[in-house]
Amino acid sequence: GAGVSQSPRYKVTKRGQDVALRCDPISGHVSLYWYRQALGQGPEFLTYFNYEAQQDKSGLPNDRFSAERPEGSISTLTIQRTEQRDSAMYRCASSLTGVETQYFGPGTRLLVL
């Protein structure tokens, strides 16, 4: 596609449920990034991949959060046993390489009730 796409755009879930957020990067982009953005704040790094390899997961807040990119293209961010504090906008970005400009998707707004 022309840009980074994310699905779903909005997700409402109940506390304790698992959610999976999907990111489809720009075709051919090697690097893929996940960020979380709370209301009124800037995006905060979660994790990133080069191809299928997870290079840095230092931003994942706890072990309920995990991410994968098994074929080096689409990535899934999974949050297990969601909590209300997980409510935020989750943003994905991709870049041609690890040092090129990051292009952001529209984000998935997650609301945990």
Place this chain on the structure above:
Amino acid sequence: GNSVTQMEGPVTLSEEAFLTINCTYTATGYPSLFWYVQYPGEGLQLLLKATKADDKGSNKGFEATYRKETTSFHLEKGSVQVSDSAVYFCALRSYNTNAGKSTFGDGTTLTVKP
């Protein structure tokens, strides 16, 4: 660690006014600096960037100069328009420590009134 501090908003200006949004940073190594813009209902878009000291990034009438001596990257525009109303984020990437992640400021909301 890396950090970015932006001037707090919201900022409200009249059309054709001069805009400055301050941004200062703390980083290890030699970061690249960015301004992103988020228009209402849309995602983050890269507005401009500068990759080394004294570089000036520019786009759509906006400019920012990479000042290593003051660790700043202030965003300026000489004459704002209503269509510039958006949230502006300053960000950095420090490639020699971690090529992947960007560090963002908290954003400054700009409203331009006719």
